[in-house]
Amino acid sequence: MWEFRRAKKLINMSNKIYIVAHTNPDGDAIGSILAMYLALKTLNKDVHVIIPSYSKTFSFLEHLDEGIDKVEEDSYDLLIAFDSSDRTRLAISEEDFSKAKKVLMIDHHREKDRYGDVCVINAGKPAVCELLFDFLNYMKIKITREIATYLYVGIITDTGSLSYSNTTTDTFKAVSKLISTGINFSEIMYNINNSMTESKLKLIAYAIDRMEVYEGGKIRFAYVDYETIKSLGVDEEDAEGITNYLRSVKGTDVAIYVRGKSDGSLKVSLRASERVDVSEVAIKFGGGGHKRAAGYTMKEEFDIGKKVVIEEFKKLV
Numbered sequence: 001m002w003e004f005r006r007a008k009k010l011i012n013m014s015n016k017i018y019i020v021a022h023t024n025p026d027g028d029a030i031g032s033i034l035a036m037y038l039a040l041k042t043l044n045k046d047v048h049v050i051i052p053s054y055s056k057t058f059s060f061l062e063h064l065d066e067g068i069d070k071v072e073e074d075s076y077d078l079l080i081a082f083d084s085s086d087r088t089r090l091a092i093s094e095e096d097f098s099k100a101k102k103v104l105m106i107d108h109h110r111e112k113d114r115y116g117d118v119c120v121i122n123a124g125k126p127a128v129c130e131l132l133f134d135f136l137n138y139m140k141i142k143i144t145r146e147i148a149t150y151l152y153v154g155i156i157t158d159t160g161s162l163s164y165s166n167t168t169t170d171t172f173k174a175v176s177k178l179i180s181t182g183i184n185f186s187e188i189m190y191n192i193n194n195s196m197t198e199s200k201l202k203l204i205a206y207a208i209d210r211m212e213v214y215e216g217g218k219i220r221f222a223y224v225d226y227e228t229i230k231s232l233g234v235d236e237e238d239a240e241g242i243t244n245y246l247r248s249v250k251g252t253d254v255a256i257y258v259r260g261k262s263d264g265s266l267k268v269s270l271r272a273s274e275r276v277d278v279s280e281v282a283i284k285f286g287g288g289g290h291k292r293a294a295g296y297t298m299k300e301e302f303d304i305g306k307k308v309v310i311e312e313f314k315k316l317v
């Protein structure tokens with residue numbers, strides 16, 4: 001792959017490297033940055049990983065405590081940005097972004113903003129961790145058991161445990177190779193799937209109880225304001241993940257979950273059945289994502305924002 005060659009060259013030319021992914025990191029974001037962090041350490045690079053606040057779901061992973069939240073120096077050679085098609089969603093300030101001499105973007109979302117000097121973008125990959133698996137093999141970097149753990153976390157979380165339709169035979173082959181390094185895949189799965197707090201369970205109950213249904217059940221909508229999230233004791237990073245429950249009801253084509261954030265903004269999370277492409281709508285409203293999972297931050301007041309998104313989807317279902 002042409003981009004792999006250019007990306008490799010960029011890494012070989014660089015010494016001081018920072019790695020970042022999107023804010024509110026999911027398993028794919030955390031997995032890719034930590035896997036790359038360890039991989040570049042084996043090349044003796046001066047490598048740093050930026051990790052914003054994350055869900056306790058991931059606290060079983062090692063090296064998270066080595067994450068920093070900003071760049072301490074005036075300039076650095078290379079910024080590697082994972083899992084974000086949108087520069088403004090990266091967990092790095094504009095100032096720290098501009099301190100990078102070069103930027104390497106590695107992503108698997110629908111193309112939106114090519115903010116890198118080199119952009120390795122493959123929307124055919126269900127997880128950026130699978131793309132990174134290919135790239136590390138291309139770089140001839142040994143995928144140790146530890147690196148494999150992070151790549152596995154990313155692939156498993158972004159594919160719904162290898163169940164979503166974007167999962168390919170290459171994904172299964174990659175996972176097979178990762179498991180052959182000796183990772184404890186059942187323990188990793190257990191940690192990811194059984195880490196919910198009681199307050200999160202109460203948030204799910206609250207949101208589902210207030211669910212609104214449109215078009216005979218094809219559209220499901222739920223909203224939780226920030227005060228409620230706070231009073232239930234749910235961490236901001238843990239307040240997502242409701243949308244999948246809405247979609248899991250038979251006959252649902254579009255699930256919309258809106259949550260208030262501590263900064264006063266409203267985050268919209270979209271999920272779709274195989275019949276609808278929610279990325280189109282997310283991009284239209286200033287966000288992005290994949291066909292079956294996308295999101296954006298609402299620009300309007302809640303009532304108007306809610307109305308326009310529901311109207312938009314009524315045209316599609």
Ligand code: 5GP
Pocket residue numbers: 083084085086089109112240243268269270286287288289290293294295296297
């Ligand atoms: P989630 O609903 O899990 O927050 O996000 C689903 C998918 O949509 C993810 O792949 C995520 O990267 C993308 N996404 C969510 N919110 C935004 C956003 O505000 N901007 C962009 N560009 N993508 C988003």
Ligand code: MN
Pocket residue numbers: 028029083108126127128158
């Ligand atoms: Mn991803």
